[in-house]
Amino acid sequence: MAQNWDDLRVFLAVARGQSLSAAGKRLRIDPATVGRRVARLEQRMGTPLFAKSPLGYELSASGARLLPLAEHAEQAMGAAGELLGTSNTHGNELNGSIRIGAPDGCANFLLPQVCARIVQDHPDLDVQIVALPRVVNLSKREADMAITVSAPTAGRLTVQKLSDYKLHLAAVPQYLQRASALQSKEDLRHHRMIGYVPDMIFDKELDYLGALGVERVPLASNSVSVQFNAIRQGAGLGIVHDFALPSAPELKRVLTDEISLTRSFYLVRHSSDRRLQRLNRFAQALVAGVRSEITRLEAQP
Structure with a gap:
């Protein structure tokens, strides 16, 4: 029984990682061993579970049918482990x-x-x-x-x-002192904006600047932390999480009456x-x- 589950565990790792090397890293065993374990399971079941493709190891029709059963077994083993481990916890x-x-x-x-x-x-x-x-x-x-x-x-x-959490437009005073006047949302077109790389926004809720009508982002990153640090360096204006502001007291919120986002x-x-x-x-x-x-x-x- 334990050996059967161990092989299913390897099967799940390959299905999720789509490669022997990714599965090996997750399981902390070498890829060659992963391959042998998959072959052993396929031999026992009498059917191929994966098909090699340019994208890696893709589930065969048999593998796709096995996947939900293996996931149920995973959950059962996890629950059993919790039950059997209760005597060892405090x-x-x-x-x-x-x-x-x-x-x-x-x-x-x-x-x-x-x-x-x-x-x-x-x-x-x-x-x-x-x-x-x-x-x-x-x-x-x-x-x-x-x-x-x-x-x-x-x-x-x-x-x-x-x-819920709030976000506001922010900059450092040094940038605001040397930049154009900022009295309304319409003035943003005269400022250097910092935000996401437009075609790498992975969720519509993160398109902060698009919601403000900003069309050009001169300094962009797919990372919030990179944007945050660019704003701290005085490179421009950007949308910042209110919960991040205490870690950078030099940042000042601007246009708070006009621009206040909730996510x-x-x-x-x-x-x-x-x-x-x-x-x-x-x-x-x-x-x-x-x-x-x-x-x-x-x-x-």
């Missing part, structure tokens, strides 16, 4: 490894302190924060859960609203993971921590 202490994906603004300015408090309360817990300028692919198990700026409407996912964070998880109490407890602590941190940071002058 109270509600969390352990093991949990990976959370998030857009880099949230990952840089909120999650470090929130997760630091969680791991301080749970010394045997390892938290991995994956900061990506794109949507985290939960179906490929890039993370155990993800924070997003839009609520997904497709897939076998559960979605929980985390919190939301959502916590997204696999639907089947609702049965895993370990992930449920972590999600509960994460939600409470993020809400509290946004409230604390946005209240600072």
Whole structure:
């Protein structure tokens, strides 16, 4: 039974990583061993589970049918591990490894302190924060859960609203002193704007400058942190999360009466993971921590 599950675990890693090397990194075994394990499973089942293509290892028709069954087995093994491990834990202490994906603004300015408090309360817990300028692919198990700026409407996912947050236009005084007058939104066309690379905006909720009618972005990046630091260097004006402003007191909000944006964070998880109490407890602590941190940071002058 254990050997059968071990082979299914390898199958899932290849299906999600679409290569032997990616699966090997995730499982911490060499790619050649991954290939042999897949071949053994295919021989046992009497059918090929993958087809090699220019994109990597793609599921065959048989592999696609096996995938949901393997995922159910994964969830069952996780639940069994939690049940059998209860005698080795103390109270509600969390352990093991949990990976959370998030857009880099949230990952840089909120999650470090929130997760630091969680791991301080749970010394045997390892938290991995994956900061990506794109949507985290939960179906490929890039993370155990993800924070997003839009609520997904497709897939076998559960979605929980985390919190609203605010954003404003900001710059350093040195830039404002040497730049053109800034008295209304119409004056933005005379200023150097900092924002996202237009064709790399991965969610419509992030098109802040487009919503303001800004057509040209002279200094752009797909990273919120790069934009933030460019604004700090006096390179121009940009939209900044209010929760990031306390980390850069030199930044000043401008045109606050005209320009004030509100967005939301959502916590997204696999639907089947609702049965895993370990992930449920972590999600509960994460939600409470993020809400509290946004409230604390946005209240600072």
